[in-house]
Amino acid sequence: MTRKTLTQYLVEQQRESGTVAPEVRLLIEVVARACKAIGHAVGKGALGGVLGSLESENVQGEVQKKLDVMSNDILLEANEWGGHLAAMASEEMETIHPIPNRYPKGEYLLLFDPLDGSSNIDVNVSIGTIFSVLKAPHKEGGQAVTEADFLQPGSSQVVAGYAVYGPQTMLVLTVGAGVAVFTLDREQGAWVLTNDNLQIPADTKEFSINMSNMRHWDTPVKRYIDDCLAGEEGPLAKNYNMRWIASMVADVHRLLTRGGIFMYPWDKREPNKPGKLRLMYEANPMSFIVEQAGGRAITGTERIMDIQPDQLHQRVSVVLGSRNEVDRVKSYFDAK
Structure with a gap:
């Protein structure tokens, strides 16, 4: 070959x-x-x-x-x-x-x-x-x-x-x-x-988020993760696994390979900052890759790649990965 x-x-x-x-x-x-x-x-x-x-x-x-x-x-x-x-x-x-x-x-x-x-x-x-x-x-x-x-x-x-x-x-x-x-x-x-044609599975039972920040999350994120943790008996009717490496590259590479959702949302510790990850160096390139592989990448409410930057080191909230699961998270924000 x-x-x-x-x-x-x-x-x-x-x-x-x-x-x-x-x-x-x-x-x-x-x-x-x-x-x-x-x-x-x-x-x-x-x-x-x-x-x-x-x-x-x-x-x-x-x-x-x-x-x-x-x-x-x-x-x-x-x-x-x-x-x-x-x-x-x-x-x-x-x-x-x-x-x-x-x-x-x-x-x-x-x-x-x-x-x-x-x-x-x-x-x-x-x-x-x-x-x-x-x-x-x-x-x-x-x-x-x-x-x-x-x-x-x-x-x-x-x-x-x-x-x-x-x-x-x-x-x-x-x-x-x-x-x-x-x-x-x-x-x-x-x-x-x-x-030469990597595709993210549209559905997943795996989420990636830093659970130690749970007490600081906004309501839609907290509700979604609570529903994931409720398992088969909960509203999502399936058991989820959690994975968290604390390296965006490694976490995103895993979901590109086998599906999943990666979340680094805004939280209340620094309310004036829209998120932790950098739009220009992390969120935009990863969003481009994820979308090209059939996935979705949003802040929770809007497509990340539609954001017009106003600072070189601008931060942003990130939710990306398997298409159907990202759409599910967006529905939690839409219902806020």
């Missing part, structure tokens, strides 16, 4: 369906190489001296892990010189990172969460990298890229993907023509296509 590599897949998408521009193909390949390097660093763990925290905090006020900073640097350095980008933005940086003047500029913008699930780094649980590509707005006279150029709704994404560093290192990718999954062949150093 002939194995198809990431490059072959992208070239076919470029030739046959025109869904991938040549510059985007090269950009994806650069990001994939950077993810491979991050995966190697993650795999070394204590042997590479990469575990533990630094004394610094990121723009979100979170203590940075050594691997957070290393992963951010790997992605910046890999993507600066290729000529495909106008600028980058990262969850770990306060503002955008323009491409230095010594390098050619491209027509695209790259956003990324360099290492999602940082709390799991030191305990050897799956973590990952999330990324998103937008088209840079056309500017006259070589005007510099600004933060405002990044503030596009998720529906404008050209590419979204994530790498998950687990028992296998995998790359999950959409260019708007379904979802493809690649597994890293560590012996050959190549990303090999292992699923």
